[in-house]
Amino acid sequence: MDFELPAHVNGLQAHQAMQNIFGDGADVNAANSDSDRTTFSELLCKKIESQPATKTGITTAQQVSSSVLSKAKPNTTRSDIINTGNPLDLAIEGQGYLVLSDGQRNIYTRSGAFIVDVNSTLIDTATGYKLRRIGSEGQSDGFQTPDDYAISIPYGALIPAKGTSKVKVAGNLSSDITIAGGPPVESLKAERQTQQITSNIAYTTNGDNVAAMVTKISELDQFHGESDISGKLKAGESGVISISGYNPDGTALNRGLMFTVNTETTLGDFINHLNTNVLIGASASLVNGKIRITDDKGGYSRTDIKLLYTGSGSLIMPGYFEILNAGGDEVRNANITVYDSNGGKHVLAGAFVRANRPNTWDMVLTSVTGDVGEITINNRRIENIRFNSDDGTYAGLSGSDSPRFVITFANDPANPQTIEIELGTAGRLDGLTQFKGISTAAAREQNGYEAGRLLDVSVNNEGVIAGVFSNGTKKNIARLQMVLFKNASVLKSIGGGYFLASPDSGEAVAAGAVTDVAGIIHAGALEKSRADAAIRHKQTDMFQGYNGFRTNAESIKVANEILRELSRQMR
Template identity: 25%
Template structure:
């Protein structure tokens, strides 16, 4: 009868109203997925001939379909455990041993430090060990370790450093000093006379003077010659600075020179001449001209009898580097500093000073807090030598006591005594042990990635272990689902990783209260993996996924359902009028 057909239509319209109303009611529910009612037509089975003229018996509810499209992102109040899925996965929660699945990522920490949802369901994931390494494969309730991090002494400093190969060596020839034999290679001297001057009572008699030539071997075939007469400059007796020329022995045996060519002139490959000499004498502590003539040029032979002053067999003059002083930038080429820690978590500063003392050779000086690591009352550094090969890689390391080289391009700093300044009223600063200790194994300074290339000196990265004690201060969630704890000492530690679930047929999931679903035979068994795998999607920390309800669509659905309800009601009233007319006509 048409009564039944219209009644089925009313039931269908009512169901559409229920579904739209439920969607609208949950338009602000975190992680909610909208539903849609699917209907199908009803026809009575006929045993008599063809059904081509069948009218139909109304409508019935065929199924309820859920829309698992991504919901809108929502801002949060700053809860670090809020998270949303950018993909198709589901969070996994355990409630009393049974598993449920949800898209609502509003999680918090309960009294036992488990990560739970609003109903107390524990978020599932993989735990991390003491070193922060994620142990995949064993699903567990994620729990936040709130215990403090103990202090740890530094055991290793690893750096990627380039030392500028173009920097000049700080090794310098010593300043020439005629009173210091260490500043010259050879010296030859003789007595010469000036020519006197005048005649009679005013005549100035000829006087003896001491001429000295000093030779400094600066290279395999290079020398410098310094000339003094009576310990004074020959042409300016008020100065003690010598006349100087640079000499070079050519491969063919000839001699070239450069320098003071105005007063020092080459006569031959074995002799120079001094021109412009001003004889002088000391009067009351001052040097003045004695009025005598110089007698012309003064011969400057380059040999002493049969002995050449330019002997290729002489050793090169030693080129010392300036005495190291950390407060004097001229005594080192580069410096890099690192914070290190003692056994009590006290922070100290390790400074490494690099001194270039040759083409491919450097020295490294180490100080901690500006003091000798082993004897904190001293400011003398620990020192090692570094030699690079032609490619700019470390060829050899040579350390000293307490700063020995290792087998893998490193230096082992041992015997460190952590110290602090002692209280003082007067007198020099004094440092005393602070009661802590360094690592029993010492500190390895890893120089594997130390290079010498023609680029500005720089440090591209550094890794220093050891740290102060720390308390939990922050939590964060990465896109890969890793929960990371931050501590007051600046450390970060992985404490677990969120897992996500996927299903072969999400439409087969059974909807439950609290925006949860459970698996069923239609959905298939859940597959678990970490965010970022397949279509599971990644996690966005400090964010939530809102409802995917589109209110405009739901309002249209309400209007359509209302219209269908009214039309089916009209069909019933019309059928009733027809039936009443039939009854009255009989």
């Protein structure tokens, strides 16, 4: 009887504790709201704590351990994840915690409802605590401040334009079409295309009137004269047009390279000089005020020309000659929009032309829209793009040519813009190929953009926050800090799903999402409250507690009656 009565009293207290915890309740509407359960360790600890110290004043090992056993244990069991549509709502599928700061200490949570405050800082919706980041993402672009680990999301922030420096090309260049000296494949043979080039400016006179063959060069709108009151050449003054370039066969122009201009010289005189004294295998004409040069026959061609004026006055010369039709046994055109250093858009038109050597192509820059200052002859053609005959893979470039174009845009004449053309990796199929069938090669992507403002953000599974800008580009803004604990079950709860590290939980250890057990981050979602599921368990606990309480109370009542009867009989 001495043993049973205290046991029933302890049972009564235990089941009363179960009832009290159920009565405390939990917010079923709060994201990731946790619940507690009465455990054997808690009851044991309470029992041990009620025992006095030994007569020697030494606390027992059991009493020392009671402080650990009685810690509240947060429930970190994964709950259901529900979509919210808010890109700044975050749910963790794993064991990790997000890190917040109240300005004095780090606070840990799995609750992921966040907003951007008036200072462009990402904060916890319920508390205003600042969400912390890790690493240097976003610092180089000025989105984040070094040594300040709060996360800034500056909606409306401007990023400057970036001039295109790389263009990636990929696809097939057909191996079926005949090459010079090889047997034709009649069903696929393409008609040889004849090279035709034209000046990128049209000459005019008296405003909008297109210049003709009889128009004097000194009277062109593009001529700005010397000492004559009209701004044109006067008697005794002259200038020289220097000529350089290549014949269709790739040999350099080597005759008639200087043409003298005086007050009576016409455009027709210059065109006739080109035809009579300069060009071999091609002929010049004037079409709608533009100087045009056309090869005498079709096929692979290197025809190109550069003009430069010196002497009295100044004459605007073509910055380059556009290629209207690229000469070749087969030609595959490839266009892409690129950007200059100010963010101006230009359509870069290129063409792959089959060279007069087996398994070899060139890529030539045919034209660039917009205001172009200059494209030099040697910086517009990538020669000797070779392919392996056995498997059709890209084999690299032969010779010293570099895979790049150089363009001088009029808005920045002092800084020619180099655009690297990525053709692929030699021996692999990640760029250009040469197989049978049709040609599909094209310019796939480039890395330039115009200026833009931050419109929206997204968060990937690894916790990287990316900004979406009005110019269509994406940039990484920050990376969320996630941590793990040696024993997360003994974190110190401060309510509402927020915790502090405790001596028994261990220090927070930085962990990467996905790669570590910290887990995957789901953006636009929240972890459903565990309290609603816990309510169902607590209802069962309530009935168990009620029945246990009632049973122990009845047992105590019976024991009291027995003791009362024994006492009465003993008297």
